[in-house]
Amino acid sequence: MTNLYSSTHPKSLAIADLGCSSGPNTRLASPEYQVFLNDLPGNDFNTIFRSLPGFQERMKKQLEGGTGPLFFTGVPGSFYGRLFPTNSLHFVYSSYSLQWLSKVPNGLEGNKGNIYMAGGSPPSVLKAYYDQFQRDFSSFLTCRSEELVTGCRMALAILGRRSQDPSSKECCYIWELLAMAVKEMCMRAVAEPLLIGHFGFGEAIIDDVFRRYKAIIADRMGKGKTEFVNVVVAMTKKG
Known part of the structure; x- marks a missing residue:
């Protein structure tokens, strides 16, 4: 400067x-x-x-x-x-x-x-980005x-x-994790009323299910070098 x-x-x-x-x-x-x-x-x-x-x-x-x-x-x-x-x-x-x-x-x-380029994205998607x-x-x-x-x-x-590889974890892993979070939100929005309606599961059980799911994601991140x-x-x- x-x-x-x-x-x-x-x-x-x-x-x-x-x-x-x-x-x-x-x-x-x-x-x-x-x-x-x-x-x-x-x-x-x-x-x-x-x-x-x-x-x-x-x-x-x-x-x-x-x-x-x-x-x-x-x-x-x-x-x-x-x-x-x-x-x-x-x-x-x-x-x-x-x-x-x-x-x-x-x-x-x-x-x-x-929600972005990922390992499973077809070549046409990579070219579009x-x-x-x-x-x-x-x-x-x-x-x-x-x-x-x-x-x-x-x-x-x-x-x-x-x-x-344009979908490598060097640049796309953060978006893959964000996609997981979005999927979790969608799964909860759909699954929660069904589980409660059919099986009588309460909020505590539903919360525990998704806490376990988050733990799986954290474990995956801990094993990989990013x-x-x-x-x-x-x-x-x-x-």
Whole structure:
């Protein structure tokens, strides 16, 4: 960030955090001037804004010389489209947001029982996810190339994998576990009234059944070694 500022000398350094969420990772912006916090309109921007005064005080203490004026702006909208004026940003940052697609891909009819790519997904489903990511990522790069000032930079952190298998546990295991949780909820919604109606099972017995089921899932996770691959990409806009 220091090198970027020294090489461009902008009067106001504009920084965009795309997919800022509403947790503590939001406040990783550099202590410069304009900071744009972007996420979908449903994001809890109020939580972010309430945390900013404390963040600014901590920054002043960490930097003995203090900071220049900090102006924060919430920017609701999808980062798969244009968000900022042409040539208006000096630094763009996105952390673990680009794995979220703009929409559910078409052609997932054969992916029954899964909420994402899984070991049992047919090739057509894997291709559908691949094609959707290609379209989304291309759109993201096109929009950011128009918004970034020439010579300025973008850093992206995303989940990746070493395996050639797009459904490998390196990147899909967390979604398989989530699918298990969803299935459990569906099973309970269907099975509970049937069991109580036909066999007179009470709530305590039903709860015990699903506690045992959760224990099986925990045991499966404990036996397998799960590693996640992080990919960091840094880019500079050329003239």
